[in-house]
Every structure is written in C-alpha cells, then in structure tokens.
Amino acid sequence: MGTTEVIFWFLTAVAVFSALMMVFSKNPVHSVLWLILVFFTISGHYLLMNAQFLFIVNLIVYAGAIMVLFLFVIMLMNMEGDSEPRKNQWMTLAGIISGGTLMLVLVAALKDTGTQRQLVQMKEGQIGLIHHLGMVLFKDYVVPFEISSVLFLSAMVGAVIIGKK
Amino acid sequence: MPVNYYIFLSAALFCIGIMGVLTRRNAIVIFMCVELMLNAVNLLLVAFSKMHHLRALATDAQTTVGTDAQLFVFFIMVVAAAEVSVGLAIIVMMYRNIHSVDVNFLNRLKH
Structure with a gap:
C-alpha cells in the first residue's frame, strides 16, 4: 500500500467520522467545528487528485468564509449551551434507518455499474x-x-x- | 484509486447529511447538513472529472477532458455561497420573530 492509498484511507476515515460527529453532537458550535474538519478532509481529497484550484477555493470559501458566517450567527443567537429537547426517539430512529437504507440502496445499485475498472488519476494531471x-x-x-x-x-x-x- | 471508492465515500457523506436533516431539530444544523450533502456531490464531480481525464489521456496526451467538471464545481461553490448568505439571513429573521430556531415551532403553515 503506497503513500497515496494511506492518505486516501486516512482522509476518508476522518471525513466519515467527523461527519457523524457533526450530526450527533448536541452543541451547535461543536457541529460547526466538526463540519470544518469535514471540509478540510474534502480539500485534502481535492489536493490528492491534484485539483489545486478547487483545493484552495474550498479552503477559503467553505472552511473559511461560510463556516465563519455560521459561527457568527450561532454566537449572535447566544445558544451555545442550548441542547435541543429529545422528545421523540422514534423519529430519530426512523431518520437514521431511512438514511441507512438510502445508503444501502445507493451502494447496491452503484457497485456493479461497470465502473469497477475505472481508475481516478491521482497526484498528476494538468487540468486542475x-x-x-x-x-x-x-x-x-x-x-x-x-x-x-x-x-x-x-x-x-x-x-x-x-x-x- | 478506483472510482468506486469515491462513489461510496460520497454516498456515505450524502446519507449522513440526509440523516442529519431528518433527525435534527435545530435549523442551523439542518442547514449545515445540506452543505455537507452539497460537498459530497462536489467531491464526486471532481473524482469523475479525473476519471474521464485519465481515460482520455490514453488516446491523446494533450487532452483537456475534465476541465468543464471542475469549473462546474467552482460555479456550484459560488451558488452555495450566495445561498448560505440568504439562508442565514432567513434563519436570523426567524429567530427574531419566534425566539427559537427549532423547526418544530415552524408548523404554523397548517393553521
């Protein structure tokens, strides 16, 4: 396993983990910080595919400007300690099951579409x-x-x- | 790197975003989940662009196939930035009117 594979799997694991933490953390400020980490890992994927322009635009626009805007709005509303009431556990369970089912359907539908042999060009290429x-x-x-x-x-x-x- | 890995990663991020939209009650967190879904799609667009570039390189060494997809992602980011500014303004206005960002309180349309 080369360096590219190691970096790819590391970025993927961090991205999925922080996305889950973003969804399931109670505090909105923590959600914003986890989402910034997701955007950093996605930028890392862009850099790994040598899309340097999109890498820097994603860092500046998303992880920089948009997330700072979110943080400002949350601070403006003064609800850092505000944990939302968990009234209906069944609705939460239904949401998780629906998302997981959609994931299952997408993976099952897309795994045999003839793209298995297609490779993505990594680390080189001039188009980015x-x-x-x-x-x-x-x-x-x-x-x-x-x-x-x-x-x-x-x-x-x-x-x-x-x-x- | 096989493109299937990127498809599955994007599908996972997209579905996590859907889970967040369906389970959370805070309007700002729901908005952030929508941004996550948008970014998953962007990542998949870039991966497909690099995949088609590699395929076209086999026949033509000077090819520029895949440029359009990356510019498409750039324009998606432009539209997303405009969308976030207006959306956050709407959320701030909602907070000013009902002093909460809980979407459960926004069921007035049925009355």
Missing part, C-alpha cells in the same frame, strides 16, 4: 491547475462568470433586506 482553469474560465465561461456576479449582488441585497425587516 489554476493556470489552465483560469484560461478556460475567462475564455469560454465569461458569461456564466459575469452572471454569477449578478447573482452575488442580488444575494447581498436580499440578505440586507431580509435582515433589516
């Missing part, structure tokens, strides 16, 4: 580099890029209007 992606983004995808700036503007205006109401 910032130089190449930037050239394509500003040559072929200029119009979606500009439209996304309009989307950002409208989201900003919408957030301010909702917040002032």
Whole structure:
C-alpha cells in the first residue's frame, strides 16, 4: 500500500467520522467545528487528485468564509449551551434507518455499474491547475462568470433586506 | 484509486447529511447538513472529472477532458455561497420573530 492509498484511507476515515460527529453532537458550535474538519478532509481529497484550484477555493470559501458566517450567527443567537429537547426517539430512529437504507440502496445499485475498472488519476494531471482553469474560465465561461456576479449582488441585497425587516 | 471508492465515500457523506436533516431539530444544523450533502456531490464531480481525464489521456496526451467538471464545481461553490448568505439571513429573521430556531415551532403553515 503506497503513500497515496494511506492518505486516501486516512482522509476518508476522518471525513466519515467527523461527519457523524457533526450530526450527533448536541452543541451547535461543536457541529460547526466538526463540519470544518469535514471540509478540510474534502480539500485534502481535492489536493490528492491534484485539483489545486478547487483545493484552495474550498479552503477559503467553505472552511473559511461560510463556516465563519455560521459561527457568527450561532454566537449572535447566544445558544451555545442550548441542547435541543429529545422528545421523540422514534423519529430519530426512523431518520437514521431511512438514511441507512438510502445508503444501502445507493451502494447496491452503484457497485456493479461497470465502473469497477475505472481508475481516478491521482497526484498528476494538468487540468486542475489554476493556470489552465483560469484560461478556460475567462475564455469560454465569461458569461456564466459575469452572471454569477449578478447573482452575488442580488444575494447581498436580499440578505440586507431580509435582515433589516 | 478506483472510482468506486469515491462513489461510496460520497454516498456515505450524502446519507449522513440526509440523516442529519431528518433527525435534527435545530435549523442551523439542518442547514449545515445540506452543505455537507452539497460537498459530497462536489467531491464526486471532481473524482469523475479525473476519471474521464485519465481515460482520455490514453488516446491523446494533450487532452483537456475534465476541465468543464471542475469549473462546474467552482460555479456550484459560488451558488452555495450566495445561498448560505440568504439562508442565514432567513434563519436570523426567524429567530427574531419566534425566539427559537427549532423547526418544530415552524408548523404554523397548517393553521
């Protein structure tokens, strides 16, 4: 087992464990911190596949900006010690069973679809580099890029209007 | 690395997100679970992009197959950032109105 496999399995185990901890921890602040760890491991997967642009964008946008926004909102509401009442245990059990069943169906349906022999290119390849992606983004995808700036503007205006109401 | 491993990892993360949405009552935690599901899909898109790139490399050494998928992931992140800002504004407004973020209190639509 080479270094790539070791890193892959380590990142996978940490990702699944922290995702479970994110769902099952009572304190919302702990949930946010576990989710940041999940985003770091997903960024590690991007780096392992040599998608360097997405690696750094995922770190800056998700683990940086969005999670800080979540933390700010939680601190604004002053509910750090707030543990939600567990009224209905059966609903929790039903939710866990539904999620596990969906997982079972997905794995059973996707394990024999002819993708077993397909390999993912690891550690090399030029398509994920910032130089190449930037050239394509500003040559072929200029119009979606500009439209996304309009989307950002409208989201900003919408957030301010909702917040002032 | 076989692409099946990435499929199973993404399916696991997605289903954990679904479990969180179904079991938790806190609106912020539910929103975070939705973000987790979004990220699982992003990871699978990147894995598929690298898989098709490797396949295309066998015939053409200068191929750029798979670039579109990575830009697609970039645009998904852009939309997710806008979505989070508006969603958190809605949650803050909800907290101001009913002084709680418990989704059980949001059953007024049926009255």
